[in-house]
Amino acid sequence: MSARDAGGDAASPAPETVTPDEPAVERGPRAEPETSTGAQPVTGPDARPASGPAPADPLLADPAPAEPVAAPVGPSPDHDEEPAPAGSGGWTTLRGLMRPRATRSQVLTALLCALLGFAVVAQLRQTRDDGLASLRQSELVGILDQTTRQGDDLQREIAELERTRAELESGTDSRQAALDAATRSAEMQGILTGRLPAVGPGITVYLTDPTAAIGYEHMVNMLEELRNAGAEAVQLNDRRLTASSYFAPGDGGLVVDGALVRPPYQWAVIGSPQTMATALDMHGGALAMIRNSGAKAVVTMEDRVEVTATREPAAPQFATPLPAQTS
Amino acid sequence: MIAVIGLVVGVVAGLLVQPVVPLFLQPYLPIAVVAALDALFGGLRAMLDGIFDDRVFLVSFLSNVVVAALIVFLGDQLGVGAQLSTGVVVVLGIRIFSNAASIRRHLFKA
Numbered sequence: 001m002s003a004r005d006a007g008g009d010a011a012s013p014a015p016e017t018v019t020p021d022e023p024a025v026e027r028g029p030r031a032e033p034e035t036s037t038g039a040q041p042v043t044g045p046d047a048r049p050a051s052g053p054a055p056a057d058p059l060l061a062d063p064a065p066a067e068p069v070a071a072p073v074g075p076s077p078d079h080d081e082e083p084a085p086a087g088s089g090g091w092t093t094l095r096g097l098m099r100p101r102a103t104r105s106q107v108l109t110a111l112l113c114a115l116l117g118f119a120v121v122a123q124l125r126q127t128r129d130d131g132l133a134s135l136r137q138s139e140l141v142g143i144l145d146q147t148t149r150q151g152d153d154l155q156r157e158i159a160e161l162e163r164t165r166a167e168l169e170s171g172t173d174s175r176q177a178a179l180d181a182a183t184r185s186a187e188m189q190g191i192l193t194g195r196l197p198a199v200g201p202g203i204t205v206y207l208t209d210p211t212a213a214i215g216y217e218h219m220v221n222m223l224e225e226l227r228n229a230g231a232e233a234v235q236l237n238d239r240r241l242t243a244s245s246y247f248a249p250g251d252g253g254l255v256v257d258g259a260l261v262r263p264p265y266q267w268a269v270i271g272s273p274q275t276m277a278t279a280l281d282m283h284g285g286a287l288a289m290i291r292n293s294g295a296k297a298v299v300t301m302e303d304r305v306e307v308t309a310t311r312e313p314a315a316p317q318f319a320t321p322l323p324a325q326t327s
Numbered sequence: 328m329i330a331v332i333g334l335v336v337g338v339v340a341g342l343l344v345q346p347v348v349p350l351f352l353q354p355y356l357p358i359a360v361v362a363a364l365d366a367l368f369g370g371l372r373a374m375l376d377g378i379f380d381d382r383v384f385l386v387s388f389l390s391n392v393v394v395a396a397l398i399v400f401l402g403d404q405l406g407v408g409a410q411l412s413t414g415v416v417v418v419l420g421i422r423i424f425s426n427a428a429s430i431r432r433h434l435f436k437a
């Protein structure tokens with residue numbers, strides 16, 4: 001509109017008559033086909049003002065050709081506050097535009113600009129707010145497709161990882177089972193070899209021998225009897241009796257596994273109490289022989305007998321395990 | 328000047344009101360905004376060319392917006408909405424660029 005002012009009021013009739021084919025928009029569309037050739041718009045706009053409005057309005061044509069000419073001259077009027085020299089520089093025109101003037105076009109332009117600003121802000125807010133809501137159906141389908149594929153991939157990965165975990169778990173399980181079995185076996189053999197103390201139902205046999213009538217043969221007899229009856233852990237006084245135990249005559253008692261054991265003899269045996277008591281009391285059995293020799297024997301069946309003495313088995317000197325043969 | 332004030336007022340109003348874009352407008356608003364930007368640049372260039380006319384500006388502004396939205400709407404109906412809106416944005420972008428080049432030439436003589 002300052003163009004209007006600068007170019008004189010004569011410019012106002014010009015747009016009315018000439019610009020029914022829109023100067024603002026016409027310029028664009030006309031440039032469009034040329035933009036395809038690329039370099040055209042560079043030369044276009046300069047040439048256009050001259051060629052476009054010129055035939056209709058010589059007055060308006062004046063400033064346009066003035067520009068290329070004004071380029072060398074331009075700086076000098078630009079320093080001064082002389083917008084009067086026909087808006088030769090774009091800056092002067094722009095400065096003229098900046099002068100607030102409540103003309104109809106100014107207000108209209110402001111209104112449209114306000115609308116644009118409002119719309120821009122609304123759109124920015126919208127774009128920031130919704131991720132998917134503003135997308136088109138085809139885009140949504142694409143995203144859905146991709147997401148589904150990703151989900152499938154992840155599902156496959158889950159299955160794979162679960163399989164691996166199951167394998168590892170079963171491996172742990174079998175290791176644990178082997179460990180348990182080994183522990184059980186060690187316990188069992190520890191009890192059988194006398195390495196571990198043991199507890200359980202069984203009998204105690206108390207032998208008083210004031211006349212030293214009990215000999216090693218009685219004891220061997222009795223131990224055999226107990227083993228036959230299923231004794232699992234046997235203790236005589238403080239000695240643990242195992243498979244390699246032996247009795248020998250000793251001075252004032254018996255030698256058991258190289259150590260002297262004196263009367264009274266206290267047996268602690270873990271096994272089936274009933275069976276062992278019956279076996280010992282058999283007619284002509286171990287206890288009968290002991291009693292015949294003049295000693296006294298008391299057998300007590302108990303629910304809980306503790307065999308606390310232990311004996312470390314000697315490592316085999318000659319025997320080595322036969323390599324396990326796979327069947 | 329008043330135009331710049333109007334732009335600022337519009338932005339401030341948008342920030343204050345915090346408008347929610349209606350659902351049926353959502354696909355068209357971005358295109359309409361780009362079209363309006365194109366019209367704005369066209370108007371600025373016309374001003375520098377000295378051939379600005381408010382009536383033409385108003386009409387071109389509104390018709391740009393409406394036509395752009397219409398094209399997108401048509402594209403949506405035809406099932407090529409994404410492609411058509413891309414095309415519209417490309418065309419408007421080219422126009423904005425050429426207008427901006429013209430403005431630049433006016434202001435910087437380069």
